Amino acid sequence: xxxxxxxxxxxxxxxxxxxxxxxxxxxxxxxxxxxxxxxxxxxxxxxxxxxxxxxxxxxxxxxxxxxxxxxxxxxxxxxxxxxxxxxxxxxxxxxxxxxxxxxxxxxxxxxxxxxxxxxxxxxxxxxxxxxxxxxxxxxxxxxxxxxxxxxxxxxxxxxxxxxxxxxxxxxxxxxxxxxxxxxxxxxxxxxxxxxxxxxxxxxxxxxxxxxxxxxxxxxxxxxxxxxxxxxxxxxxxxxxxxxxxxxxxxxxxxxxxxxxxxxxxxxxxxxxxxxxxxxxx
Ligand code: DHB
Ligand code: FE
Numbered sequence: 001x002x003x004x005x006x007x008x009x010x011x012x013x014x015x016x017x018x019x020x021x022x023x024x025x026x027x028x029x030x031x032x033x034x035x036x037x038x039x040x041x042x043x044x045x046x047x048x049x050x051x052x053x054x055x056x057x058x059x060x061x062x063x064x065x066x067x068x069x070x071x072x073x074x075x076x077x078x079x080x081x082x083x084x085x086x087x088x089x090x091x092x093x094x095x096x097x098x099x100x101x102x103x104x105x106x107x108x109x110x111x112x113x114x115x116x117x118x119x120x121x122x123x124x125x126x127x128x129x130x131x132x133x134x135x136x137x138x139x140x141x142x143x144x145x146x147x148x149x150x151x152x153x154x155x156x157x158x159x160x161x162x163x164x165x166x167x168x169x170x171x172x173x174x175x176x177x178x179x180x181x182x183x184x185x186x187x188x189x190x191x192x193x194x195x196x197x198x199x200x201x202x203x204x205x206x207x208x209x210x211x212x213x214x215x216x217x218x219x220x221x222x223x224x225x226x227x228x229x230x231x232x233x234x235x236x237x238x239x240x241x242x243x244x245x246x247x248x249x250x251x252x253x254x255x256x257x258x259x260x261x262x263x264x265x266x267x268x269x270x271x272x273x274x275x276x277x278x279x280x281x
Pocket of ligand 1: 081083104106199218
């Protein structure tokens with residue numbers, strides 16, 4: 001097989017992301033008719049307004065219809081919605097949230113990863129590319145009390161910007177794990193620096209981005225979900241100072257409080273500390 005056959009495709013990540021979305025356990029919200037009416041009407045009003053404002057023609061309407069069908073058939077709705085819409089849902093959720101700032105979950109979370117001790121190295125290939133990074137810190141509650149036994153569910157892209165489970169040839173569970181904080185709420189995770197992430201360019205989402213002359217990049221980031229009994233789970237991302245695309249994230253999911261600035265440690269490796277603050281549930 002050639003390398004090209006193994007390059008990740010939009011269809012590949014799209015269908016894996018759709019599968020992961022369908023498999024995830026979630027509460028099915030029962031939404032009252034008045035709310036469906038209000039929100040659906042507002043969405044349609046927005047579409048109607050755009051058509052009037054921009055004198056949208058029949059050929060353009062049909063092209064849009066074709067594109068929407070393609071996004072669905074390619075399984076790209078989770079990718080598209082998490083890149084272009086989720087940040088606003090998070091912004092609304094954040095109105096009632098204290099402690100560490102949240103950010104979008106994105107389409108590449110996978111549950112049930114390996115449980116790891118507080119001081120650990122993420123599962124990675126023996127020849128994993130990328131600059132080693134030691135990510136350490138403490139989990140506390142709003143009063144500053146350390147949270148022992150908190151779970152830091154961490155996942156991130158590799159040095160090529162690809163996620164295990166969503167791109168071919170990366171072992172299952174690579175650069176993913178659930179790290180449990182120690183008696184003082186501490187953790188020290190050795191991993192590698194992720195690369196920036198590019199939305200697959202060969203599918204309908206990529207086609208829209210190219211047609212509109214946008215760029216398809218997210219800055220390099222670590223994904224985290226931090227959980228502890230009796231506390232509100234925080235889902236967030238951490239970025240890197242000076243990183244490319246930090247000021248023009250296509251997913252608009254960066255926040256100044258979520259930017260890490262790693263530096264050399266005494267042992268010569270690159271390291272950074274970040275403390276998480278959880279609210280009581
Ligand atoms: C998408 C991918 C990500 O890695 C992320 O963090 C957010 C969104 C996406 O392709 O939709
Ligand atoms: Fe991501």
